[in-house]
Amino acid sequence: MIQxxxxxxxxxxxLGQYREAIDKISDMLPEFEADMFSYSQSDQRNMFIESFYVPTEAHYHAMKKLRLSRSHSVFGRLEDFVPGGLERIGFMAIKQKR
Structure with a gap:
C-alpha cells in the first residue's frame, strides 16, 4: 500500500471554489482504488496537503499522471486554483510496510 x-x-x-472542487475530487478517488482521503490547510496561509492510500506503485504513478492532466474534467480544475498551474503541485509517495 502506498500513501x-x-x-x-x-x-x-x-478558496471557496477550491473547497467545492476538492469535494468532487474526494468523491471521485474511490473510482481509482484510492481510500482514506483527507486534506488539510497547512500553517502557511494557502498551502493544502492531500493524503490518501492507493494499493500499488502503479496506482501512484497513474494517479499522479491523472492529477497533472489539464484535460481531466475533475482533476484538471486545479489548474485555475494553483498559482503557476498544475506543474506547481508536489507529489510524494510513502510505501507502507505490511
Whole structure:
C-alpha cells in the first residue's frame, strides 16, 4: 500500500471554489482504488496537503499522471486554483510496510 501525499498552494481569491472542487475530487478517488482521503490547510496561509492510500506503485504513478492532466474534467480544475498551474503541485509517495 502506498500513501500518496499531494501539496500545493491555492489562490486566496479562489478558496471557496477550491473547497467545492476538492469535494468532487474526494468523491471521485474511490473510482481509482484510492481510500482514506483527507486534506488539510497547512500553517502557511494557502498551502493544502492531500493524503490518501492507493494499493500499488502503479496506482501512484497513474494517479499522479491523472492529477497533472489539464484535460481531466475533475482533476484538471486545479489548474485555475494553483498559482503557476498544475506543474506547481508536489507529489510524494510513502510505501507502507505490511
Amino acid at each position: 500518496m501525499i499531494i501539496q500545493y498552494e491555492v489562490k486566496q481569491s479562489l
